Amino acid sequence: MIPQMYRIEHRQEEYPGTFTLHLSPEQDDSDAFRPGQFNMLYAFGAGEVPISMSGPESRDGSLVHTIRTQGQVTAALERLRRGDQVGVRGPFGNGWPLEIAAGSDLVIIAGGLGLAPLRPVIYSVLRSGIQTSRVRLFYGARRPAERLFQSELERWMQALELVQSVDHAVDEWQGHIGVITDPLQAAEFDAARTVAFVCGPEIMMRFCIRTLRQAGVPESAIFLSMERNMKCATGHCGHCQWGPNFVCKDGPVFCYGDIRQWFNIRAL
């Protein structure tokens, strides 16, 4: 399976070391994707990395990916500019179960870069792609300046309930300070109506799930997106195994009720 070439139409620096690429296909046969799915992005000669779609579902095959520079491949992607080409294989994985969120009190919980794979869900909600009775976004980040999509966050506040928390605040910060579980703990949940989508560092997801469970949200209504090393994204390279699951083809989104026994084993 070889990558299809895409061209960078627009490049947005989110904050230093984190950037968003808007890509348009060089051919017509690109596949539609579902929120929560990911692509393997290829930087010429450097290699591939799995990156979630962070943009809206589109008809013209355009893609949006938000990337944080961590290693050699993401560093090569960071150096690319408008007009440069990126290789894309995908879409892979299952995506968020939007059909389950329909009619629910949707609670979206994102930590740091974890907001990127959840942004297509927010777009879908805002465009009434799914009807929910209530939508709340809990977003935790290190610092106010290290939040993704800052101008959009302002706009989203008009349409959904946004709760933000940062580890290190600055003077003008209006939100919470500390871990995102604190405001989550203080929130009221209609447990029977709640559906939660969670994405962030595993330790953050662990404590968020604990809080949701204490509030009575059933395991079957909590969904989380996992990250593991991936080379092929087609279930053949073996790298993303997590207990009996292949994160690439069985995930990356899992229902907590299905994977609870694996989530709590260290170094699995």
Next chain:
Amino acid sequence: MMQDFILQAGDLDLLVQAIRKEGFQVMGPVLRDKAITYDTVASAADLPQGWTDRQEKGCYRLERRDDDAYFGYAVGPHSWKKFLQLPRRQVWKARKDTNDIQVTEITEEPPRMAFLGVRSCELHAIAIQDRVFVDDQHSNENYAQRRSNLFIVAVNCTSAAATCFCTSMNAGPKVTLATDLAMTEVIDGDEHYFLIGSDSYRGSQVLRQLPVTPSGKRHEEAAARGVQNAVRQMEEGPRRFDSSDLKELLYRNYESASWDQVAERCLSCANCTMACPTCFCSTVEDTTDLSGDHAERWERWDSCFTADFSYVTGGPVRADTRSRYRQWMTHKLATWHDQFGSSGCVGCGRCITWCPVGIDLTEEVRNIRELEKPGPEQ
């Protein structure tokens, strides 16, 4: 129903040549580097006639047999997977011009291969890899193409190495899965022949070219005795165990003290994963030339025993040997059932023989069982 015939041992080369004449490259056992490995076979003279292998934990020795058996050994360090899932292959090449990147897939005309001397455990291993690479959600085209033309000559085991435990994994020693030709080597006094039967149209096309004679009850009984000998060796040996509850056993024992104990000996060297006929993991290497305008992607075998294997931002998920050995063995014997509907182990014993510190998977299973004490926290 397979009808069996007698092929005299002296005519074995006619079988090799008949398969070659059908357009197949014959792969089979050969003596190389003091071991019986798999490579191209041009004639029956290339086969390890008169040799056997003595195997134990961390030990493999070639020895002379006191007869002229062609297939009088168990299994060597190689498995057939090296011909189906290549240890190293180029996947694509890419070229960058001023404004464009062109990616070109590396395609090859897959060789028409015949495997000569496939054991029952190895047939099971190939079937297991088929479920990973062909029958799953995505298909691995390179594997699928190499696999689709494959001609298989299976050989029943009439003796087992000390490391063999296929009976415990329900994978042998008698060939039961589909092949093209299946045979049993019999040496009985002055007689030396193969009981041979075809299991496919292609197999029958080869068989009809050979100077075979109909088999008699006497021949069939002698062949059955040989297979029974291998069964008895394994059933009476120390490595026999009950595999029926392995998945549940290992799922209950992710925190067994046995993982700490084995981690004290395991070198994380990856030998077991390289020798295993079902281990399928791979990684990729991306490179450019010095001009920076030409890039390549290569795929090669990988092992869950390396630190890189589970690397994510911040470090490897499995940072220690304990978690890596646990991943390997639990995958092989337990999670494989949930992933692909069968065990990932066929009982060939290669991981035992080729472990440089002599870790024995069957002992580790026993150790986990013995250390399991249902506590109040269960």
